[in-house]
Amino acid sequence: MLLFNSLARAKEPFALPTGRPVTLYVCGVTPYDTTHMGHARTYLVFDVLVRYLRWQGAEVRYCQNVTDVDDPLFERAKRDGVGWQELAERQVAQYQEDCRGLNILPPTYFPRASEEIGAMLPIIERLIELGHAYVADGNVYFSVRTDPDFGKMARMGYDELLATANQRGNDPGDPRKRDPLDFVLWQTGKPDDPTWESPWGLGRPGWHIECSAMATRYLGDQVDIHGGGADLIFPHHPCEIAQTEPVTGKRPFVRVWMHAGLVWLDGEKMSKSLGNLVFARDALREHGPDPLRWYLLSQHYREEFDYRREAVAQYVALALQLRQAAGARGTEGAPLDLSRAHAEFSAAMAEDLNTPAALAVLHTMIGDTLAAAAEGRDVTNASATVRDLATMLGFTLSA
Numbered sequence: 001m002l003l004f005n006s007l008a009r010a011k012e013p014f015a016l017p018t019g020r021p022v023t024l025y026v027c028g029v030t031p032y033d034t035t036h037m038g039h040a041r042t043y044l045v046f047d048v049l050v051r052y053l054r055w056q057g058a059e060v061r062y063c064q065n066v067t068d069v070d071d072p073l074f075e076r077a078k079r080d081g082v083g084w085q086e087l088a089e090r091q092v093a094q095y096q097e098d099c100r101g102l103n104i105l106p107p108t109y110f111p112r113a114s115e116e117i118g119a120m121l122p123i124i125e126r127l128i129e130l131g132h133a134y135v136a137d138g139n140v141y142f143s144v145r146t147d148p149d150f151g152k153m154a155r156m157g158y159d160e161l162l163a164t165a166n167q168r169g170n171d172p173g174d175p176r177k178r179d180p181l182d183f184v185l186w187q188t189g190k191p192d193d194p195t196w197e198s199p200w201g202l203g204r205p206g207w208h209i210e211c212s213a214m215a216t217r218y219l220g221d222q223v224d225i226h227g228g229g230a231d232l233i234f235p236h237h238p239c240e241i242a243q244t245e246p247v248t249g250k251r252p253f254v255r256v257w258m259h260a261g262l263v264w265l266d267g268e269k270m271s272k273s274l275g276n277l278v279f280a281r282d283a284l285r286e287h288g289p290d291p292l293r294w295y296l297l298s299q300h301y302r303e304e305f306d307y308r309r310e311a312v313a314q315y316v317a318l319a320l321q322l323r324q325a326a327g328a329r330g331t332e333g334a335p336l337d338l339s340r341a342h343a344e345f346s347a348a349m350a351e352d353l354n355t356p357a358a359l360a361v362l363h364t365m366i367g368d369t370l371a372a373a374a375e376g377r378d379v380t381n382a383s384a385t386v387r388d389l390a391t392m393l394g395f396t397l398s399a
């Protein structure tokens with residue numbers, strides 16, 4: 001199969017490993033708010049990837065973290081006058097419920113950053129020893145000048161890298177930094193923020209180091225596929241590469257970097273600040289899991305998705321036909337042969353998870369199966385094929 005690797009900016013062959021599982025790490029949620037359609041799309045795309053790999057016979061070891069050491073969580077907890085752990089607990093439970101509703105399979109490992117601090121400290125210590133990081137006033141920073149390839153995935157010059165990092169939480173004015181693009185590995189944090197013991201005093205980790213620690217702890221020094229939303233192409237994922245490879249001594253840290261395009265709403269970027277979020281649970285309640293899944297997979301995962309509420313309705317009828325074709329009976333007459341369509345479906349999926357093309361083939365198969373069943377033909381194999389492919393794509397086939 002071919003997968004688009006964001007680091008190479010090209011589709012590359014991905015061979016299933018022999019004698020070991022495929023390892024997959026997907027950056028998880030910060031549990032302070034409700035699952036919106038951007039989250040739903042990203043985790044649904046990786047759910048289809050996992051199902052597709054398993055469908056081909058691979059064992060998949062899938063780690064998805066919970067970013068429960070992060071500013072937005074602490075700020076929200078303070079604003080609402082609740083403990084950050086209590087808020088995180090509640091939001092993680094809600095997120096899991098939303099995933100179950102969307103028929104997204106749970107990951108093999110679901111670690112929380114707050115419980116993995118012990119795995120982060122040795123990586124930071126080693127980066128200091130190697131000269132890639134420095135201590136200033138209880139904070140530890142990664143020195144981007146020590147990595148000539150820093151930020152390569154983003155394909156940007158220094159000024160653009162810095163501007164992008166600044167939009168996404170970087171503090172360029174921090175006087176302790178040697179370079180405004182240096183990123184924090186350990187920080188003293190704001191007063192009232194939770195802290196942990198470290199060789200540099202009480203503090204907490206930076207966001208990027210959390211994922212390096214959890215990915216290597218659960219999946220090993222090298223990971224087959226690492227994914228997330230397209231907003232992680234910079235700075236989060238390049239920071240992970242920069243801080244992981246010198247410590248493990250193994251390159252590449254990740255064989256394939258996969259990113260799901262961001263979700264828009266009616267032509268506007270869906271964001272908390274614009275207040276135009278669509279929540280997964282509302283859409284689920286309104287449409288059910290199968291129409292929503294079909295809609296979200298109807299565009300290629302790397303493209304940005306413009307979510308339109310009125311567009312979901314047409315997928316309700318499709319999901320109903322899918323269910324009917326999957327349950328079609330009819331054992332007289334010439335059997336319907338879907339083997340050619342099956343091959344086309346497989347070829348589409350093998351081409352960087354081309355779900356729009358695969359769904360177009362499935363749509364034809366559904367029509368053919370229902371027509372043949374209406375004519376009284378034998379659709380035993382055809383409906384079994386439809387069921388198999390639909391289940392592989394994660395459809396529940398329930399009303």
Ligand SMILES: [Zn+2]
Nearest residue numbers: 027028211236
């Ligand atoms: Zn991450």
